[in-house]
Structures are given as C-alpha cells and as structure tokens.
Amino acid sequence: MSGAATSLGRRDFLAGASALIVAIGTTREAAIGERPSETSPFGTATYANADSWLALDANGNVTVSWGKVEQGTGIETAIAQIVADELDVPFDSVRVLQGDTDRTPDQGYTAGSQSLSAGAIPVRRAAAFVRVTLIQIAAQRLNVSADTLTTRDGAVVSKAGPQVHLRYAELVPSGRVNRIVPDDVVLKPVSAYQVVRKSIPRVDIPAKLDGSYRYVQNVRIPGMMHARMVHPQRLGQVARAIDGASLGDLRSRVRVVHKNAFVAVVAQREWDAVQAAKLLKVTWAGGAPLPAENQLDAVLRASAGRDDVVLNKGNVSSASGKTLRATYHWPFQSHGSIGPSCGLADVRETSVTIWSGTEGSFFLKRSIAALLGRSPDQVVVRWVEGSGAYGHNGADDAAAAAAIVSQEIGKPVRMQWMRYDETAWDPKGPAMLFDLEAVLDADGRIGAWSFHGRSPTHVGRPNGTAATLLAGRLTGLGPPTPFFVGGDRNAATNYDIPKQHIVLTNLTSSPLRPSSLRGLGGTANTFANESFVDELAHAAGADPIAFRMRHLSDPRAQAVLEAVRPAYAAGRGVAFVRYENVNAYVAAVVDLDVDRSSGAIALRHVWIAHDCGLVVNPNGLRNQIEGNVIQGSSRALRERVRFAPAGVTSVDWMTYPILRFSEVPEIDVTLVDRPDQPIMGAGEATTTVMAPAIANAVFAQTGARLRDVPFTPDAVKAALLR
Amino acid sequence: MSDQRFELKVNGRISPVNVDPTTPLLYVLRDELELDGPHFGCGLAQCGACTVQLDGVAVRSCVIPVSAVGTQEVTTIEGLAVEGKMSALQTALVEAQAPQCGYCMPGITMSASALLKETPHPTDAQIRQALDGNLCRCGSHTRVLRAVKAAAGSPT
Incomplete structure (x- = not known):
C-alpha cells in the first residue's frame, strides 16, 4: 500500500494499453472524472444524473466501476452477476471497483436497500452498450450485417452457426477508446439472464475466512502513527484542563492533540496510544446534561418539531364503532458493529487521502474538506470495507478524527476507536414514540386509523458540512441543520382502510446524535403498526392472518401471508410489511417460549416469506434475510442505549447486549421469486417485522401486550403483572 | 515499561x-x-x-x-490452513456462505476449531455453548452452526 496521497487516475486500474471504456453520462469527463455531486442527499440517484463506467481490456477482463460499496450484503457479487449476464462474459472475468472518489462515480450513499435496484441500472446500461458495440465492431471487421451476430460467453458469434467466433479480447480496439452510452441502449430481458438468479458464491468470502481480507482496520500506511480518542462525557462539553502528567512514563512517547472538546492521543506504538487514552486526565466542563432515561417519553413529547401529514383520507373522527388506543415506544439503538470504527488519514500540504469504511465516500470527502478548511479537489477518499455498519456507524467520524490528528502532527494517522467509543458515540438510531387510535366497525373491519409518530431525523450522515462529523462538533461547531428523512418510512400501512390520518412530527432536536440505522423509521413504525393491527385483530376476535388479508387487496401481499400460514398456530405471532410501502413484501411467523417467572423470551423458530421481485442471488438473499431476522430480534429483545444526565452509560457488550449463539432461533425462509418483476431491495425489510412478530407471539401466549422495545425480562414480567 | x-x-x-x-x-x-x-x-x-x-x-x-x-x-x-489449503472447518464455513461482513469470523472459526479438537462430534448445544462468547452482528449464526456441524469429525 502506497502512502502517497497522489490522485491515482482511473486508467491506472486497467491493465494494458488497450481498452474499450464506456460511460453513462453527458460528457466523458463528467462521467469518469471528478465532478460535483448532483445526487440527492439521500438514497440513490437515477441514471440520469448518476454515472458509471465499464471497461473491457485486451485480455477480455471487465472492470466495472460504481459508487456503491459492499457492506457484507453480497452486492459486489450480485453486481458482477448482472454485468456477466448483460455483457455475456464469464462471471470470473468481472472485477468491481467501489466507492473511491477518484475512480468511481458518485452514486450517493449506499443506503435504503437501493443498491441492486436503482444502483444497478447505469451498470446494466453500460454493459449492454459494450455488448452491442462489440457486435458492431465484429460486423464491420467481417463485413456482415450486425443482425447476423450475437454474443455468447465472452465472444461474438454468428446466429446461424459456428462460422464466426471472435473473442471479445480480439475485438477491443487498440488504445483507450471512450464511448458514451446512448439513451436508446436496449437492456436484455431478464428472462435471458443466466448468471443472475443463481447462487454464485460470494467473491469476498474466502478471504474473510483465511484472515487475509483487507478491512479498513487492517490498512497500514508507511510511517503511520496510532491514535485514540479521549471523548467527553457528552456533546457540548469542552476540555477545560488536560493533565499531561497523568500519562506518567508514556508522556515522552505520546502526543496529545487538543482543540476545544476534541482530544486525541497519538503514538508510534498502538499499545501506548491505547494506554494513554485511558490514563489521560481531562477536566470536562459545560454542556447541557442529557435527560434522565425515564424522561425520554416526556422529552420526545415536549420537543419542538414540524408536523408532516403523511396521509389524510376521509374523516377519521366520523367513524363509528369500537375505538382502540395504544402508545408504543422505540428506544435509541446503536449499530453495534463488532469492529469499532477505524479510519486513516494522510494529510499533506496540498493533498488529503482518507481510508474509510464509509457508506458515502463522496459526501465524506466534501465534509472532511470543510472540516480541514481544504478544497474538495485536494481530498481523496478510498473506501475499504469495515466491520458491518447497518447504516451510519462511526466510520465517517473515525476517519474525520484521523484527518484532524494527521493535519496537526504532519504524519499519516490510523485512528482506531475503542469499544466504548463506538458503543457510546456511534450516531444512534433515534428513539420514537407513537400514539395510535383506530375504530373497528360492526363487520370487524378497520373503519378509521390515526397514527401520530414523533421522531428525530434518521439521517445525520455527512452531507458536505463539517457539522455532520463528530469531529466538527467536538472542535466547536453546533449541531447541523436537521434534514428530516426517514421518520415517515412505513408510517402509513398498506392496509385498505377508508379513513386514515397519519402524522409524523419531525423533531428538530434529539438528546443523542441521531442517524441511520437499518430500516430507519420503518423499523419502529412497523413495530407500532403491526402490533396495533394485531391488537385490532384480537379485539375483532379474528385470526391475525385472516384479519390482515381482509385489509389487503394486493395479491403479492396476500401471497407472502399465505406462504407463512402453514407455520402459523395458536400461540405464535405474525407480522407483515411492504417495506417503504412500495418495495419488498415480508411476512413473518414467530414461535417462542416465555418464562413466566423470569420474564425471559426464548425464540424457537422464525418463518419468513419474502418477495423482492427478481432474485439476483438466492443464497445471498437468504443470508440477508436470516441476518435481518437475528439482528431485528436482537434489537427487539435486548437493545437500548442507556444514558444518564452525565452521558451515555452503555459502553460495551455488557451494558449494550446483543443476541448470542445460544439465543438464536431456527430460521426458515420462503423466497417468492418474481423473475418478471423489478428487483427490490432486501437489506432492511425483514428487520422491520421482527419486533412486532415477537410482541404478537408474546401476546398470543400470555395475553400480555408489549408496547415498549426492548422486551427485556423485566419489561415482560411487568407486562405479565399488568 | x-x-x-x-x-x-x-x-x-x-x-x-x-x-x-x-x-x-x-x-x-x-x-x-x-x-x-x-x-x-x-x-x-x-x-x-x-x-x-x-x-x-x-x-x-x-x-x-x-x-x-x-x-x-x-x-x-x-x-489453520493445511499445506496451503483451508481446513475442513474453514471450507465448511465457505460452503455455508456464512459470513456477511465477516469481521467476527476469524474469531468464531478459532473458537469452533478449538471445540472440534477437544470434542470432535459436538452436539448442537455444545456448539452453541462454545461459541456463546463470540458475537456476530450480521446474524450469520445459523449458518455457522450448520457449518461447524458439517465439519465435525474432520481434522481442524
């Protein structure tokens, strides 16, 4: 690994002198080089303003570049499958470049389960265009009509018989030929795909099992120093005094970097930095206290916000029948990455190179430029996979902190957060609360449904400003202007209810720094909605699956519920979601045991039916769904950020427990493959049904209704006694 | 010091x-x-x-x-590799396509390998017990359990 912060051109990543390079975009430079982002601050741009490029070299190898990044979800493999099919090349010949600001296009964040749906479109178009271009080159060379030719397995062949067989490598023009993909390029019908829909083994897995996989935590830069943070107790404090003598013997080998509330220690040896971070005595002062944990409900109710009407139809107050009301709570939660975040920075006179597991390289680049007072042109962000993030964990913040320290000491720096840094300081999935009210009519149908949720924003990701970085806050910037995203995800249900009033109050402040955690508001909203539907089903004396079906006209929604019906029995719980109201359909059935004396819930078995349209890689999809089941269950059963007025008190795996091997259920997944339907994301959908399915199962077994996450033994015992 | x-x-x-x-x-x-x-x-x-x-x-x-x-x-x-080839346990974990991010996986593999050395044919409960101190956030657990079971009895 070279430490030089030079801007490596894209061409350096292509072997040999000759290649056919195609780009999606308005001009070649815009498509391939650096450019300002026009992408929305959330989600994936459409191909009209996002770019991609694809190169075929003279050895027949394909390099595809896109702005999305692997997060352990298998998308690197899936995108290579799509390219292999669209271009008719062997899967092994496709290499994917991801998330580097100087060699991949800006496709915004890797977020919202959009990578394979919207994110794949420019890549498919580029591959399709290379394929037709090769046919044209072959037709010219052979002086035949292009109509007589087709492609097969990395070669242009004649449709009629074996007369023509020109390998792609033979057709690559000499020199570097750049073409722009025209608007009218025709994609293959998915029915012609052969590599897609197969469970191709993931390309990243072998190295993840022999210890050779290069995580950002494993990046070494020659001459790098090891840094650790000394975080305050809470935001708003400043470091009034730093007692260097508290470092004792380490003082000669450790340097302290200090600006306002940003305090870091840096040393040549990692262990020196680790010890120094523990030993350094800092006097923190100022900063408004956090609320007490038991005041969270009151704080969320009292916070100022903007009321957004998500849906208003009919007059809910005119409905007559049996009225039910319930209030649900969701806590702050951590991403819980197993590897605390790590970032590296080499800040020089005129260049800045950053290595990060970020989910938004281009946004991070601009935010770090703002933080350091540099031009974005000087900053290169190299994406290197980190420990699983499931949203916006500490990855960006660790990288920004490394940049500050590197700028200060003039050497490359590796900033590794410790466990307590990650668990206490990763941006948090926000707490939410919900007041629901519904009217059951005389026929046992829901006549009216009112939903009022309250939520801080679910996106605090870097957006080009320094205030979105923790290092920006610690060095003295105030909170960023909140950009309200994600709280309304799945606030409305997909049920056919004649009268609905769905309101989300987007709160302008939050006791803890809020940002994206898997499912965003969809996770908590679906907990409230699917629990409440269950309450209504029981109040109507109806079977919970039949009751849901009665309110669903979409056959794909009905199909996933039908698919889990055989698993349903008395004492089990059900939940359904159409993620984001327009994406994947998921139904869940949960079987569990409740220990009435301890209140402990033991998951036994979870059944999932899942329809996300065309399935690119069935085994990869199953792995995603299983992971969502376990992580979603963990969040429902165990997880809440603990805090006190002085600061966050959940700082490790004892104070922030997650589900363990002894606690995971059996999982059965039914994939409803719809090859004629567009690809929909699968990274988050199943997470959202786990908390309600578990709560509904507990109710079915015990009659106790759990309305507050997490369902700890104490909470279950209290509910049993109510 | x-x-x-x-x-x-x-x-x-x-x-x-x-x-x-x-x-x-x-x-x-x-x-x-x-x-x-x-x-x-x-x-x-x-x-x-x-x-x-x-x-x-x-x-x-x-x-x-x-x-x-x-x-x-x-x-x-x-x-763990034997003559440059992954051990049976590692191969079983690859075949199960167990990892997602994979950050926890070397640690899990080393715990499972130690278990199989000591107890070549562990029960499901013994496998879960041996791995209970290894955390995984992505939710690869059921695949890991299957892979360890599949590798049981092979040299690790």
Missing part, C-alpha cells in the same frame, strides 16, 4: 519481537507480525473477535499480555 525480547511460537514459526511486556498479544500479532486475522473488537474479552489458540485452547488475545504467552504455541486463523 521498557521493551523486552520474546520468542513467540506463532503458526509453527519462531517469531522474535521486542515489545513492552504488558502489550496484549493481539497488538503484537497485528502490529509486529502483521497477522491481520485476529481482529480488535472490544479489548475486554467480551466479543471474541480476537480469538486465537494457545496450545489449541481458544483464548482472547486482546487481554493476554505477551509476557504470559511463554512457550505456548500461538495459532491464528492464518495458521
């Missing part, structure tokens, strides 16, 4: 290092010997990401001072 010289036996080789004797084995493996398989997860022996074996027993390298290693043989994930 001032540096001392240690001759560690790691993955079948003698590796001399000069380090502060209080340095946890994890940092010596990663920073001095450039073995990246053992991962830092907590530094508190709570998550198992740093698991290696000392004389075949799974231990948390983040809390073992290098001075406590002595003559014990250290095995990391890099040392």
Whole structure:
C-alpha cells in the first residue's frame, strides 16, 4: 500500500494499453472524472444524473466501476452477476471497483436497500452498450450485417452457426477508446439472464475466512502513527484542563492533540496510544446534561418539531364503532458493529487521502474538506470495507478524527476507536414514540386509523458540512441543520382502510446524535403498526392472518401471508410489511417460549416469506434475510442505549447486549421469486417485522401486550403483572 | 515499561519481537507480525473477535499480555490452513456462505476449531455453548452452526 496521497487516475486500474471504456453520462469527463455531486442527499440517484463506467481490456477482463460499496450484503457479487449476464462474459472475468472518489462515480450513499435496484441500472446500461458495440465492431471487421451476430460467453458469434467466433479480447480496439452510452441502449430481458438468479458464491468470502481480507482496520500506511480518542462525557462539553502528567512514563512517547472538546492521543506504538487514552486526565466542563432515561417519553413529547401529514383520507373522527388506543415506544439503538470504527488519514500540504469504511465516500470527502478548511479537489477518499455498519456507524467520524490528528502532527494517522467509543458515540438510531387510535366497525373491519409518530431525523450522515462529523462538533461547531428523512418510512400501512390520518412530527432536536440505522423509521413504525393491527385483530376476535388479508387487496401481499400460514398456530405471532410501502413484501411467523417467572423470551423458530421481485442471488438473499431476522430480534429483545444526565452509560457488550449463539432461533425462509418483476431491495425489510412478530407471539401466549422495545425480562414480567 | 525480547511460537514459526511486556498479544500479532486475522473488537474479552489458540485452547488475545504467552504455541486463523489449503472447518464455513461482513469470523472459526479438537462430534448445544462468547452482528449464526456441524469429525 502506497502512502502517497497522489490522485491515482482511473486508467491506472486497467491493465494494458488497450481498452474499450464506456460511460453513462453527458460528457466523458463528467462521467469518469471528478465532478460535483448532483445526487440527492439521500438514497440513490437515477441514471440520469448518476454515472458509471465499464471497461473491457485486451485480455477480455471487465472492470466495472460504481459508487456503491459492499457492506457484507453480497452486492459486489450480485453486481458482477448482472454485468456477466448483460455483457455475456464469464462471471470470473468481472472485477468491481467501489466507492473511491477518484475512480468511481458518485452514486450517493449506499443506503435504503437501493443498491441492486436503482444502483444497478447505469451498470446494466453500460454493459449492454459494450455488448452491442462489440457486435458492431465484429460486423464491420467481417463485413456482415450486425443482425447476423450475437454474443455468447465472452465472444461474438454468428446466429446461424459456428462460422464466426471472435473473442471479445480480439475485438477491443487498440488504445483507450471512450464511448458514451446512448439513451436508446436496449437492456436484455431478464428472462435471458443466466448468471443472475443463481447462487454464485460470494467473491469476498474466502478471504474473510483465511484472515487475509483487507478491512479498513487492517490498512497500514508507511510511517503511520496510532491514535485514540479521549471523548467527553457528552456533546457540548469542552476540555477545560488536560493533565499531561497523568500519562506518567508514556508522556515522552505520546502526543496529545487538543482543540476545544476534541482530544486525541497519538503514538508510534498502538499499545501506548491505547494506554494513554485511558490514563489521560481531562477536566470536562459545560454542556447541557442529557435527560434522565425515564424522561425520554416526556422529552420526545415536549420537543419542538414540524408536523408532516403523511396521509389524510376521509374523516377519521366520523367513524363509528369500537375505538382502540395504544402508545408504543422505540428506544435509541446503536449499530453495534463488532469492529469499532477505524479510519486513516494522510494529510499533506496540498493533498488529503482518507481510508474509510464509509457508506458515502463522496459526501465524506466534501465534509472532511470543510472540516480541514481544504478544497474538495485536494481530498481523496478510498473506501475499504469495515466491520458491518447497518447504516451510519462511526466510520465517517473515525476517519474525520484521523484527518484532524494527521493535519496537526504532519504524519499519516490510523485512528482506531475503542469499544466504548463506538458503543457510546456511534450516531444512534433515534428513539420514537407513537400514539395510535383506530375504530373497528360492526363487520370487524378497520373503519378509521390515526397514527401520530414523533421522531428525530434518521439521517445525520455527512452531507458536505463539517457539522455532520463528530469531529466538527467536538472542535466547536453546533449541531447541523436537521434534514428530516426517514421518520415517515412505513408510517402509513398498506392496509385498505377508508379513513386514515397519519402524522409524523419531525423533531428538530434529539438528546443523542441521531442517524441511520437499518430500516430507519420503518423499523419502529412497523413495530407500532403491526402490533396495533394485531391488537385490532384480537379485539375483532379474528385470526391475525385472516384479519390482515381482509385489509389487503394486493395479491403479492396476500401471497407472502399465505406462504407463512402453514407455520402459523395458536400461540405464535405474525407480522407483515411492504417495506417503504412500495418495495419488498415480508411476512413473518414467530414461535417462542416465555418464562413466566423470569420474564425471559426464548425464540424457537422464525418463518419468513419474502418477495423482492427478481432474485439476483438466492443464497445471498437468504443470508440477508436470516441476518435481518437475528439482528431485528436482537434489537427487539435486548437493545437500548442507556444514558444518564452525565452521558451515555452503555459502553460495551455488557451494558449494550446483543443476541448470542445460544439465543438464536431456527430460521426458515420462503423466497417468492418474481423473475418478471423489478428487483427490490432486501437489506432492511425483514428487520422491520421482527419486533412486532415477537410482541404478537408474546401476546398470543400470555395475553400480555408489549408496547415498549426492548422486551427485556423485566419489561415482560411487568407486562405479565399488568 | 521498557521493551523486552520474546520468542513467540506463532503458526509453527519462531517469531522474535521486542515489545513492552504488558502489550496484549493481539497488538503484537497485528502490529509486529502483521497477522491481520485476529481482529480488535472490544479489548475486554467480551466479543471474541480476537480469538486465537494457545496450545489449541481458544483464548482472547486482546487481554493476554505477551509476557504470559511463554512457550505456548500461538495459532491464528492464518495458521489453520493445511499445506496451503483451508481446513475442513474453514471450507465448511465457505460452503455455508456464512459470513456477511465477516469481521467476527476469524474469531468464531478459532473458537469452533478449538471445540472440534477437544470434542470432535459436538452436539448442537455444545456448539452453541462454545461459541456463546463470540458475537456476530450480521446474524450469520445459523449458518455457522450448520457449518461447524458439517465439519465435525474432520481434522481442524
């Protein structure tokens, strides 16, 4: 690994002198080089303003570049499958470049389960265009009509018989030929795909099992120093005094970097930095206290916000029948990455190179430029996979902190957060609360449904400003202007209810720094909605699956519920979601045991039916769904950020427990493959049904209704006694 | 403390290092010997990401001072391969397509490998018990359990 912060051109990543390079975009430079982002601050741009490029070299190898990044979800493999099919090349010949600001296009964040749906479109178009271009080159060379030719397995062949067989490598023009993909390029019908829909083994897995996989935590830069943070107790404090003598013997080998509330220690040896971070005595002062944990409900109710009407139809107050009301709570939660975040920075006179597991390289680049007072042109962000993030964990913040320290000491720096840094300081999935009210009519149908949720924003990701970085806050910037995203995800249900009033109050402040955690508001909203539907089903004396079906006209929604019906029995719980109201359909059935004396819930078995349209890689999809089941269950059963007025008190795996091997259920997944339907994301959908399915199962077994996450033994015992 | 010289036996080789004797084995493996398989997860022996074996027993390298290693043989994930090929356990984990992010996986593999050395045909409960101190956030658990079961009885 070279430490030089030079801007490596894209061409350096292509072997040999000759290649056919195609780009999606308005001009070649815009498509391939650096450019300002026009992408929305959330989600994936459409191909009209996002770019991609694809190169075929003279050895027949394909390099595809896109702005999305692997997060352990298998998308690197899936995108290579799509390219292999669209271009008719062997899967092994496709290499994917991801998330580097100087060699991949800006496709915004890797977020919202959009990578394979919207994110794949420019890549498919580029591959399709290379394929037709090769046919044209072959037709010219052979002086035949292009109509007589087709492609097969990395070669242009004649449709009629074996007369023509020109390998792609033979057709690559000499020199570097750049073409722009025209608007009218025709994609293959998915029915012609052969590599897609197969469970191709993931390309990243072998190295993840022999210890050779290069995580950002494993990046070494020659001459790098090891840094650790000394975080305050809470935001708003400043470091009034730093007692260097508290470092004792380490003082000669450790340097302290200090600006306002940003305090870091840096040393040549990692262990020196680790010890120094523990030993350094800092006097923190100022900063408004956090609320007490038991005041969270009151704080969320009292916070100022903007009321957004998500849906208003009919007059809910005119409905007559049996009225039910319930209030649900969701806590702050951590991403819980197993590897605390790590970032590296080499800040020089005129260049800045950053290595990060970020989910938004281009946004991070601009935010770090703002933080350091540099031009974005000087900053290169190299994406290197980190420990699983499931949203916006500490990855960006660790990288920004490394940049500050590197700028200060003039050497490359590796900033590794410790466990307590990650668990206490990763941006948090926000707490939410919900007041629901519904009217059951005389026929046992829901006549009216009112939903009022309250939520801080679910996106605090870097957006080009320094205030979105923790290092920006610690060095003295105030909170960023909140950009309200994600709280309304799945606030409305997909049920056919004649009268609905769905309101989300987007709160302008939050006791803890809020940002994206898997499912965003969809996770908590679906907990409230699917629990409440269950309450209504029981109040109507109806079977919970039949009751849901009665309110669903979409056959794909009905199909996933039908698919889990055989698993349903008395004492089990059900939940359904159409993620984001327009994406994947998921139904869940949960079987569990409740220990009435301890209140402990033991998951036994979870059944999932899942329809996300065309399935690119069935085994990869199953792995995603299983992971969502376990992580979603963990969040429902165990997880809440603990805090006190002085600061966050959940700082490790004892104070922030997650589900363990002894606690995971059996999982059965039914994939409803719809090859004629567009690809929909699968990274988050199943997470959202786990908390309600578990709560509904507990109710079915015990009659106790759990309305507050997490369902700890104490909470279950209290509910049993109510 | 001032540096001392240690001759560690790691993955079948003698590796001399000069380090502060209080340095946890994890940092010596990663920073001095450039073995990246053992991962830092907590530094508190709570998550198992740093698991290696000392004389075949799974231990948390983040809390073992290098001075406590002595003559014990250290095995990391890099040392599991047999004649350049992944062990049966590693192969089973690949075949199960177990990892997602995979950050926890070397530690899980080392714990499972130690279990299979001691108990070649473990029950499901024994596997879960042996891996209970290894945390995984992506939710690969059921695949890991299946893979360990599949590798049971093979040399690990």
